[in-house]
Amino acid sequence: MHYEIRVEGQMSRTLTAAFPELKSCIVAEQTWMFGPVTDEGHLYGLLARFQSLGLHVVEMRQTAS
Template sequence: MFPELKPVVIAEQTVLYGPVLDQAHLFGLLARFRTYRLPLTEMRPLPTRSP
């Protein structure tokens, strides 16, 4: 369903994480969530690393 995202189970919830390349990619991911009727609770960027 989401080959570009990696699943991790945390506190009985599945968290998917991975790169979102651009706005078109984001909208495509959101469309797939709707297609599969998966609830999307939260979406946020990963923290950036400092050098």
């Protein structure tokens, strides 16, 4: 499974480094992160990491690889 996760604001390199399994790019006032997610547990772990870092997930969707 591949996911695209859009986060409010422009994440710093330090913050994006907390997600080594995802690639990122900044578009307008959002950071788009994307990459493979191995299973549901991994997805929930990513979401918990975003929350613990105080990041606001605007959109999340499964994409074709």
